[in-house]
Amino acid sequence: MTLDYVKALRKKVGNDPLLLPGAVVLIFNDQGELLLEHRKDGGWGLPGGLMELGETIEGTATREVFEETGLVITSLQLLGIFSGEDYHFTFQNGDEIYSVTAVYWTNQYSGKLKHNSNESVDVKFFKTLPPELKDEYKDYxxxxxxxxxxxQRTSTHE
Incomplete structure (x- = not known):
């Protein structure tokens, strides 16, 4: 499990910076609305999270979406990779990370939308981006x- 892995690393390196790969997914419905998650740590963001040992980055994206939203992704398209100094974070406890985040998009999914109460307070589709969108997700x-x-507009009119 990722958190156990990160906790084990933290015991060895303390607050020193860790390089942590992960993935997020932009999920659009047929109305062109974007799925966002109201995260427990505040604000709206994209479903996604950290890679587990032995997992592919695509596997990370599909697993995290399912865990956080109940949706099963059937197709992913890579949009970009975000890394570097702009993605260096220091948390309140002093832990530092450099994130390497793969950003995907899809409009192909199945399942019943529901939030994971361990990670979020709500998930819903938005026609326009909410003002409470967390800054890091704006980049993605x-x-x-x-x-x-x-x-999507073009493909539905063909």
Whole structure:
């Protein structure tokens, strides 16, 4: 389990920076609305999380979406990888990380939408981005948002 792995590493390295890979997914419904999760740590964000040992990054994306939303992803398209100094975070307890985040999108999924009460207070589709969208997720969404909506509009009118 990822948290156990990170906790074990933390016992060895203390608060020193860790390099942690993960994935998030932009999920759009047929109306061009984006699925967001109201996270327990505050604000709205994308479903996703950290890679587990032995897992592929695509596997991370599909597992995290299922765990956090109840949805089963049937297709993923890689949009980009975000890393570097802009993705260095220091938490209140002093732990530091450098995240390497794969950003995917899909409009192909099945299942019944439900939130995981361990991680979030709500999940829902948005027509426009809410003002409470966490800054880190804006980086993952804004470069692609308009073009994905246009792609969907075009594909549904063909």
């Amino acid at each position: 969404i804004l470069p692609y948002y308009s073009s994905i909506i246009e792609k």
